[in-house]
Every structure is written in structure tokens, then in C-alpha cells.
Amino acid sequence: xxxxxxxxxxxxxxxxxxxxxxxxxxxxxxxxxxxxxxxxxxxxxxxxxxxxxxxxxxxxxxxxxxxxxxxxxxxxxxxxxxxxxxxxxxxxxxxxxxxxxxxxxxxxxxxxxxxxxxx
Amino acid sequence: xxxxxxxxxxxxxxxxxxxxxxxxxxxxxxxxxxxxxxxxxxxxxxxxxxxxxxxxxxxxxxxxxxxxxxxxxxxxxxxxxxxxxxxxxxxxxxxxxxxxxxxxxxxxxxxxxxxxxxxxxxxxxxxxxxxxxxxxxxxxxxxxxxxx
Numbered sequence: 001x002x003x004x005x006x007x008x009x010x011x012x013x014x015x016x017x018x019x020x021x022x023x024x025x026x027x028x029x030x031x032x033x034x035x036x037x038x039x040x041x042x043x044x045x046x047x048x049x050x051x052x053x054x055x056x057x058x059x060x061x062x063x064x065x066x067x068x069x070x071x072x073x074x075x076x077x078x079x080x081x082x083x084x085x086x087x088x089x090x091x092x093x094x095x096x097x098x099x100x101x102x103x104x105x106x107x108x109x110x111x112x113x114x115x116x117x118x119x
Numbered sequence: 120x121x122x123x124x125x126x127x128x129x130x131x132x133x134x135x136x137x138x139x140x141x142x143x144x145x146x147x148x149x150x151x152x153x154x155x156x157x158x159x160x161x162x163x164x165x166x167x168x169x170x171x172x173x174x175x176x177x178x179x180x181x182x183x184x185x186x187x188x189x190x191x192x193x194x195x196x197x198x199x200x201x202x203x204x205x206x207x208x209x210x211x212x213x214x215x216x217x218x219x220x221x222x223x224x225x226x227x228x229x230x231x232x233x234x235x236x237x238x239x240x241x242x243x244x245x246x247x248x249x250x251x252x253x254x255x256x257x258x259x260x261x262x263x264x265x266x267x
Contacts, residue, residue: 038252
């Protein structure tokens with residue numbers, strides 16, 4: 001039961017940090033998301049994000065910092081398996097499922113949907 | 120008096136009621152936390168089904184992306200985003216929303232120059248700089264590995 005509470009709290013706080021940035025700075029959504037992903041990679045590399053994932057589960061993996069963590073972990077796995085080449089291959093392999101799912105959804109929605117729905 | 124857009128933004132911000140930030144934060148806390156809570160329910164369900172930890176997380180992301188794509192196509196995600204701000208932007212559902220909403224919006228420009236290219240307006244920079252950061256980390260890790 002505590003796990004759900006931590007997921008809600010940590011996820012909520014990560015979103016509030018983004019909201020404060022939106023309200024107090026002129027950062028655009030794209031810049032915020034870039035900042036989140038890169039921060040996730042850095043925090044994961046420093047060993048700080050792993051413990052947060054253990055505590056909060058989806059509360060830490062669902063926000064875009066979690067995507068950065070996924071990339072950083074993917075690179076570690078790939079470098080362990082294939083050495084130098086893993087530097088280039090690891091991130092894409094880890095990000096693959098989420099990015100591909102999003103892109104296929106985009107194409108499918110464009111094929112099925114109507115532009116007027118977007119207001 | 121000449122005012123630059125930046126100064127105008129600053130004046131606009133000062134003139135807005137102070138509670139705006141507090142209200143925005145509450146919305147994004149509850150909606151963002153709620154999306155993560157849904158994610159945690161899914162993650163535990165996948166774990167219970169026998170997925171290993173990392174696969175359960177990936178399945179959770181994919182499921183949330185699908186849900187976000189459906190809600191975006193119906194125009195509901197944008198309605199929620201108008202209130203929740205970062206609460207709907209920061210989770211992976213916001214990433215999917217940026218892809219799907221651009222894809223639908225630029226459908227009229229064709230599937231290659233419109234949908235194929237414009238889907239990446241927000242997702243592109245995220246993938247580019249995320250992968251770049253991961254490659255830098257990979258190089259550092261590769262160099263440090265003999266010592267750890």
C-alpha cells in the first residue's frame with residue numbers, strides 16, 4: 001500500500017517542479033522535457049535515481065526523468081555486453097519500446113483521426 | 120514607453136494573482152501524481168503476471184502511451200492539460216501526447232512532410248539530447264569500468 005503512496009507523491013512532486021519552471025521561467029514544454037531527460041541521465045549516472053525508482057516505482061519511471069534513467073541504464077548494460085559500441089547502441093535499445101510505441105500511435109492517430117479534434 | 124515581449128511577460132506575471140502558481144502546482148501535483156499512480160497499478164499488475172522488473176516498467180510505459188494516444192485522439196488529454204500543465208506534460212503520457220497531437224494536426228500536410236516530420240517537434244529534441252547525454256555517460260562509464 002505504501003508503494004502506491006510513494007508513487008503518487010514522488011510522481012506528483014516531479015511534476016510540480018516542472019510546473020514551477022513553467023510558471024516562473026519562460027521555458028517551453030520542449031525545453032522542460034529535454035531538461036528532464038538529461039537530468040534523468042545525469043542523476044542515474046550519479047547513482048541517485050536508482051534508489052528513487054526502488055522507493056517510488058512508477059512514480060519515478062513514468063516522469064521523463066525516468067526515461068533518462070532508462071537510457072543511462074541501457075548504456076551500462078550495452079557497454080558491459082559489447083564494449084565501446086555499447087556507448088552508441090545502449091540508449092536507443094533502451095528507449096526503443098517507448099519511442100516506437102509513440103511514433104506508431106502518432107501515425108495511426110493521424111490516419112484515423114480528424115484535425116478538428118485538436119482544440 | 121516601449122516594452123519588449125520579455126518585459127511584457129514579466130509585467131503580466133506580476134499583475135496576475137499570486138495564487139496562480141499555487142493553483143497550478145496543486146493541479147499538476149494531483150494529476151501528475153495520479154498518472155504515476157495509474158502507472159504503479161499497471162506495473163504491479165505486469166509484475167504479478169510474471170514480467171521481470173525492467174520489462175514490467177517498459178510494458179507500463181507502452182500501456183500509458185496507448186492510453187494517452189487514445190485520449191489525445193479524442194481531444195480529452197488536451198482538455199486536462201489546459202488545467203494540469205506540467206502534470207500532464209512531464210509523465211511519459213505527455214511525450215506521447217506531443218507526438219500524437221502533432222501527427223494529427225499536420226495530417227493535412229501529408230504523411231511524410233506533415234505527420235512524419237512534425238511528430239518530432241517536441242519528441243525530437245527529447246530523443247536527440249537524451250541519447251547524446253546517454254552516449255556521454257556511456258563513454259565515461261566505459262573509461263571508468265576498469266576501475267570499478
